[in-house]
Amino acid sequence: MIFAANFKTNHTRATTKHYIEVLTQKLHAEKSDDRVYIFPPATALDRFEGAFTLGVQNAYPAVNGAYTGEIGLEQLEEFGINTILIGHSERRQILGESQESVAQKFAFFQEKGFEILYCIGEPLEIRERGDEAVMRHLLSQFEGIDVGYEKLIVAYEPIWAIGTGRSATVKEIASTHEALRQTIKKPLLYGGSVNAENIKEISKIAFVDGVLVGSASLDAERFASLVLR
Ligand code: 13P
Numbered sequence: 001m002i003f004a005a006n007f008k009t010n011h012t013r014a015t016t017k018h019y020i021e022v023l024t025q026k027l028h029a030e031k032s033d034d035r036v037y038i039f040p041p042a043t044a045l046d047r048f049e050g051a052f053t054l055g056v057q058n059a060y061p062a063v064n065g066a067y068t069g070e071i072g073l074e075q076l077e078e079f080g081i082n083t084i085l086i087g088h089s090e091r092r093q094i095l096g097e098s099q100e101s102v103a104q105k106f107a108f109f110q111e112k113g114f115e116i117l118y119c120i121g122e123p124l125e126i127r128e129r130g131d132e133a134v135m136r137h138l139l140s141q142f143e144g145i146d147v148g149y150e151k152l153i154v155a156y157e158p159i160w161a162i163g164t165g166r167s168a169t170v171k172e173i174a175s176t177h178e179a180l181r182q183t184i185k186k187p188l189l190y191g192g193s194v195n196a197e198n199i200k201e202i203s204k205i206a207f208v209d210g211v212l213v214g215s216a217s218l219d220a221e222r223f224a225s226l227v228l229r
Helices: 013-028 073-077 089-093 099-111 131-140 170-183 199-203 220-228
Strands: 002-006 035-039 083-086 115-120 152-156 188-191 210-213
Touching: 002 188, 002 220, 013 035, 013 220, 083 099, 099 115, 131 170, 152 170, 170 188, 170 199, 199 210, 210 220
Parallel strands: 002 035, 002 210, 083 115, 115 152, 152 188, 188 210
Antiparallel strands: none
């Protein structure tokens, strides 16, 4: 299973360092095939050692240049970062990233050989229209995306389940992942109110290869107990 922690705009450089120490200690005892990813805010990026992969939540598709407020490849290379989250619904919705700009970012970091954790997800009004509408929406979020890319991981995160404490039901996750598997032959993560309580159930669902966790990843001990389930 893949366990990815998305801190979003939480944690500082100091608390991230402490978090990684605690997590490393907790996960140390456990020998398993699980893969852990941590996506701290950009200000906390560093060269951390441990049995996890450090990734960036976002970056601009350029090596460097005049992109005020953004970081590019050069800033990531300083810390040996070669994993990126692309297409998160918060960036699409709050930061206004279009499918075109998401695809452009994807192509840039694909060309640079990054591992890409690519997020898709539908809003509630689409979910309420039924499975067909959901799939149409989700597949439209692969426009311009090379779904055959070898270092691609896909995260299905229904927007209405993010940060709401209301995870999608087992049935909803199962049917969506099964339908996605027809097109996506890469690891498929589920995200949206995953926590230490529902992880056992969610991890057993067919075609769920891992989880992308927001709120329940913020405390290192809680996240470790989720990973160790
Ligand atoms: P929550 O786990 O807080 O619902 O967030 C999910 C998410 O958006 C992870 O990227």
